[in-house]
Amino acid sequence: xxxxxxxxxxxxxxxxxxxxxxxxxxxxxxxxxxxxxxxxxxxxxxxxxxxxxxxxxxxxxxxxxxxxxxxxxxxxxxxxxxxxxxxxxxxxxxxxxxxxxxxxxxxxxxxxxxxxxxxxxxxxxxxxxxxxxxxxxxxxxxxxxxxxxxxxxxxxxxxxxxxxxxxxxxxxxxxxxxxxxxxxxxxxxxxxxxxxxxxxxxxxxxxxxxxxxxxxxxxxxxxxxxxxxxxxxxxxxxxxxxxxxxxxxxxxxxxxxxxxxxxxxxxxxxxxxxxxxxxxxxxxxxxxxxxxxxxxxxxxxxxxxxxxxxxxxxxxxxxxxxxxxxxxxxxxxxxxxxxxxxxxxxx
Amino acid sequence: xxxxxxxxxxxxxxxxxxxxxxxxxxxxxxxxxxxxxxxxxxxxxxxxxxxxxxxxxxxxxxxxxxxxxxxxxxxxx
Ligand code: SF4
Numbered sequence: 001x002x003x004x005x006x007x008x009x010x011x012x013x014x015x016x017x018x019x020x021x022x023x024x025x026x027x028x029x030x031x032x033x034x035x036x037x038x039x040x041x042x043x044x045x046x047x048x049x050x051x052x053x054x055x056x057x058x059x060x061x062x063x064x065x066x067x068x069x070x071x072x073x074x075x076x077x078x079x080x081x082x083x084x085x086x087x088x089x090x091x092x093x094x095x096x097x098x099x100x101x102x103x104x105x106x107x108x109x110x111x112x113x114x115x116x117x118x119x120x121x122x123x124x125x126x127x128x129x130x131x132x133x134x135x136x137x138x139x140x141x142x143x144x145x146x147x148x149x150x151x152x153x154x155x156x157x158x159x160x161x162x163x164x165x166x167x168x169x170x171x172x173x174x175x176x177x178x179x180x181x182x183x184x185x186x187x188x189x190x191x192x193x194x195x196x197x198x199x200x201x202x203x204x205x206x207x208x209x210x211x212x213x214x215x216x217x218x219x220x221x222x223x224x225x226x227x228x229x230x231x232x233x234x235x236x237x238x239x240x241x242x243x244x245x246x247x248x249x250x251x252x253x254x255x256x257x258x259x260x261x262x263x264x265x266x267x268x269x270x271x272x273x274x275x276x277x278x279x280x281x282x283x284x285x286x287x288x289x290x291x292x293x294x295x296x297x298x299x300x301x302x303x304x305x306x307x308x309x310x311x312x313x314x315x316x317x318x319x320x321x322x323x324x325x326x327x328x329x330x331x332x333x334x335x336x337x338x339x340x341x342x343x344x345x346x347x
Numbered sequence: 348x349x350x351x352x353x354x355x356x357x358x359x360x361x362x363x364x365x366x367x368x369x370x371x372x373x374x375x376x377x378x379x380x381x382x383x384x385x386x387x388x389x390x391x392x393x394x395x396x397x398x399x400x401x402x403x404x405x406x407x408x409x410x411x412x413x414x415x416x417x418x419x420x421x422x423x424x
Contacts (some may be wrong), residue, residue, distance in 0.1 A: 037361055060361055060388070063395040072400050077365050239359070269357050 005173045006030040007155070008115055009124040010107060011073060012209045013061025015202045016126030016158060019193050021069055023157040024124050027174045031124070033073040034114060035062040036107050038082045039238050040210040061203040068199065078110065079235055086212065087231045091134075091143075096218035098210070100135040101143065108148035115153070122153040122168045129159045130184040138162075158182045158190070211242065220246055223347045227251065227291065236273065240288075243267065246347040247304065253291025254347065255301050257308050271322055277305045280330070281318035284309025299333065306335035350379035350417060360388035364396050367418065371402065374420050379405065382416045390414050397421075 009021035011033035025031045066073035085106050089099030104127075111123045127136050127144075135144065141163065145154045152167040160166070160179030169176045182189045187204075194202060211217045220241045225231045227248070240256060243263050248254040256274075258264040264286040267276070274288035275298065287305045289298070298321055306317035312335050321329045353370050355363035363384045370380060382393060390407055393416045397404045401421040408415050 035361075037365060041361075060364070060392045060395065062361075063364075063392060063399060066399045067395060073396070075361055075365050075368060075396075077362075 004030055005122075005168070006032070006120040007122045007124050007168075008032050008034050008074075008111055008118075008120050009071075010111055010126070011035045011062045011065050012126070013065055013203055014126070014209060015190050015194060015199075015204060016128060016131075017124075018065045018068065018126070018199065018202060019190060019197070020124050020126040020157045021065075021071065022197055023179065024155065024174060025069060025071070027178055029174065031069065031071050032120075033062070033066045033069070033071050034111055035073055035075045036078050036082075036110065037075060038103075038210060039079040039235055040086075040212050042210060064203075074114075076110065076114075078106075082106070083233065086233075094134040094213065096213055096215050097221055098134075098212040098218075100132065100213075101140055104135045104144045105147045108144055108150050108154060112148055112150040112153070121173065122155055122166070123150055124155050124157060126158060127156045128182045128184075128190075129156075129162050131182075155179075211238075217241060220347050223248065223254075227254065236270065240270070240290075244285075244287075245308070247341070247345040248347055249300055249304060249345050250291075250297060253289055253293050253297055253301070255304055256288045256290060257305060258285040258287070272324070272326075275324060276322045277302055277319050278322075279306060279309040279311065279317055279319050281316070281332075282306075282309045282311030282314065284311065284317070284319075299331065302331045302333045303336045304341065306333055307338075307341065309335070311335060348379070350381040353380055353382040355382050355384045355386075355389065356413065357385055359386045360392050363389040364392050367393055367416075368396065368400075371418070371420050376420050376422050378420045380418045380420065382418070384414045384416065385412060387414060389416060393418065 007024055007029050009017060009031055011017050021031050063073060085099050085102045089102040091101040094100050108123060115123060127141060129138050129141060145151055155166050155168055156163060157179050159182050161181035162183055165176060168174045224237060243266055244259055245257045246254055258267050267286045267288055270288055274290060275293060277287045285308050289301055302319050309317055311317040316332045317335050319331045321331055351370060353366050355366045363382060363386060367380060367382050394404045397418055401423060403419040403421060405417040405419055
């Protein structure tokens with residue numbers, strides 16, 4: 001009897017990987033999903049933080065896709081290893097700080113290791129020739145196959161007919177005729193195929209699958225590296241970049257100011273790691289100070305935070321400053337005026 | 348037998364799911380795992396993860412600002 005062939009599909013939560021897995025599943029292959037958590041994934045986070053988003057039904061799209069396909073999903077935490085990809089991408093960045101080509105190579109490499117450990121035969125991705133400017137070009141797709149080590153065990157069912165035959169095709173595990181020849185940036189063929197499969201309500205993220213493609217986010221990350229004098233980050237840093245207003249009044253410190261209650265609650269969790277400010281005489285935000293600050297810096301930050309409180313027009317606003325050791329001090333300050341906050345402070 | 352506790356407080360999705368998944372991998376079928384989370388997303392993500400991977404959802408409850416999800420390890424994980 002021939003052995004049941006098994007493939008692992010890279011599941012991002014978007015439509016393409018869903019379709020790619022489905023196409024192979026329909027050829028009688030046992031498919032399971034793998035999803036990599038880099039720390040920059042768009043999933044959940046900000047929705048979980050902001051109060052106004054809490055009422056919306058929210059779901060993890062990778063889990064949703066796996067459920068649609070009726071496959072298992074293995075979620076792998078690659079936060080630590082992924083740092084090197086973000087900090088030192090051999091193939092450089094895309095339009096923002098997105099190291100898409102290195103990222104794809106890394107994920108396929110991890111999937112390749114995974115199939116070796118778990119006795120699977122090949123890897124599926126939803127890549128389409130010409131779909132994305134960096135990682136999904138006719139000349140870069142072979143780079144992914146080669147540098148990941150997956151070589152001809154990497155199958156892209158949506159563009160398979162435009163690419164050289166892979167091992168599963170040559171061995172007859174799957175039929176090339178039942179792969180697709182999608183090409184270019186258009187999303188129409190994917191949408192038509194989704195309709196054919198009776199799929200609705202799938203996620204269609206604009207831009208990329210992660211925050212690194214977001215221009216504003218990239219500016220904040222670059223600012224962090226510049227302020228610290230080195231390219232480096234921790235999980236807390238990248239989470240905080242998604243929350244609140246970030247202003248840098250002086251090169252050596254920045255102020256993170258919550259915009260609403262949910263963000264305030266979230267920032268509360270960081271009060272042991274950062275000096276924090278909270279207005280007491282008026283309703284206002286919670287703010288964290290990132291950088292080493294002296295009394296003058298705290299006074300300036302307090303005036304800035306007061307500006308974002310209900311007391312912005314008041315003569316004085318009172319605040320509690322909580323130091324890293326938990327000790328507290330009361331301050332009474334005059335809020336900055338709008339003119340006193342230069343646009344350049346906003347990151 | 349008291350359940351195995353997974354403390355996923357302050358973690359945002361999908362980290363609570365990952366913590367539960369990694370703990371479940373080491374446990375024999377029938378063991379109960381109780382995840383304590385603060386991200387409400389866990390209330391939908393952990394049950395979805397159970398359905399997909401063949402584990403049993405025993406209960407979900409809210410205690411103040413915390414969400415508790417109890418899972419029973421399935422036969423083949
Ligand atoms: S958008 Fe982000 S996750 Fe997607 S390939 Fe690019 S760097 Fe990787």
